[in-house]
Amino acid sequence: MVLALKQIFDVVGESQSIDYPLVISDCEIGGLPVFEKPIPVKGRVYNRAGIVMLEVSCEVTMHLCCDRCLTVFDRSQTLPVSHILVTELHSDADTDDEYVVVEEDMTLDLDELLRADILLSLPSKILCKEDCKGLCSVCGGNRNEKECHCEEKSIDPRLQILGDLLK
Numbered sequence: 001m002v003l004a005l006k007q008i009f010d011v012v013g014e015s016q017s018i019d020y021p022l023v024i025s026d027c028e029i030g031g032l033p034v035f036e037k038p039i040p041v042k043g044r045v046y047n048r049a050g051i052v053m054l055e056v057s058c059e060v061t062m063h064l065c066c067d068r069c070l071t072v073f074d075r076s077q078t079l080p081v082s083h084i085l086v087t088e089l090h091s092d093a094d095t096d097d098e099y100v101v102v103e104e105d106m107t108l109d110l111d112e113l114l115r116a117d118i119l120l121s122l123p124s125k126i127l128c129k130e131d132c133k134g135l136c137s138v139c140g141g142n143r144n145e146k147e148c149h150c151e152e153k154s155i156d157p158r159l160q161i162l163g164d165l166l167k
Contacts (some may be wrong), residue, residue: 006106008047009087015046018056022114030065030125032072035153041114045085052085054100054108060118064126068134069142081117 006015008029021038022127028034036099043056058079085108102108133143140152155163 001110002044002048002107003110005045005052005085005102005108008052009085009106010104012047014031018043018045018110022058023112024118027119029122030062032065034062034064034122035060036063039114039118041110043081053126054081054083054085054110054113056081058114058118060121062122064128066128067126068132068136069128069144071100071128071144072099072140073128079118079121080106081114082112097107 001018001022003016003018019042022041023038024035025033033072039061040059042055044053045052045054047053054078058081059072059076060079061076063072063074084098085102086099087102087106088102089099100108100113128144135141136143136148139148141148
């Protein structure tokens with residue numbers, strides 16, 4: 001969705017509602033598409049006292065695979081997104097992290113901006129639950145589903161002689 005922002009920048013108090021489905025179909029993690037459904041985006045862009053703000057909320061449902069036990073699961077979260085929109089940066093001290101610079105024709109590609117925000121919010125370590133036990137290193141069974149009684153103590157053969165000294 002491309003927002004035309006000329007009216008918003010020119011008129012103090014002007015606002016525009018945003019309500020549309022964002023489609024991110026080309027994002028994959030581990031061969032699985034992360035966003036199987038469109039992401040509902042709701043919010044508004046407004047000019048308050050000459051400062052143009054973008055405030056939206058994205059209802060994100062992610063289709064993920066646990067890094068420890070390889071279980072596929074869905075996780076939903078609400079992602080609030082807020083940006084200050086400007087037509088240009090006035091000093092070198094300003095960074096692109098603080099402000100979003102609007103194109104010369106006063107338009108903003110909202111899909112591209114929200115896609116970046118959503119992808120940056122993805123967790124670096126994906127777990128199905130906080131206390132996931134993972135897979136058994138011996139039999140490969142999922143420790144969350146059944147108790148495994150495999151012998152976990154494996155001694156490096158190079159150090160075996162040191163273990164024999166302690167007996």
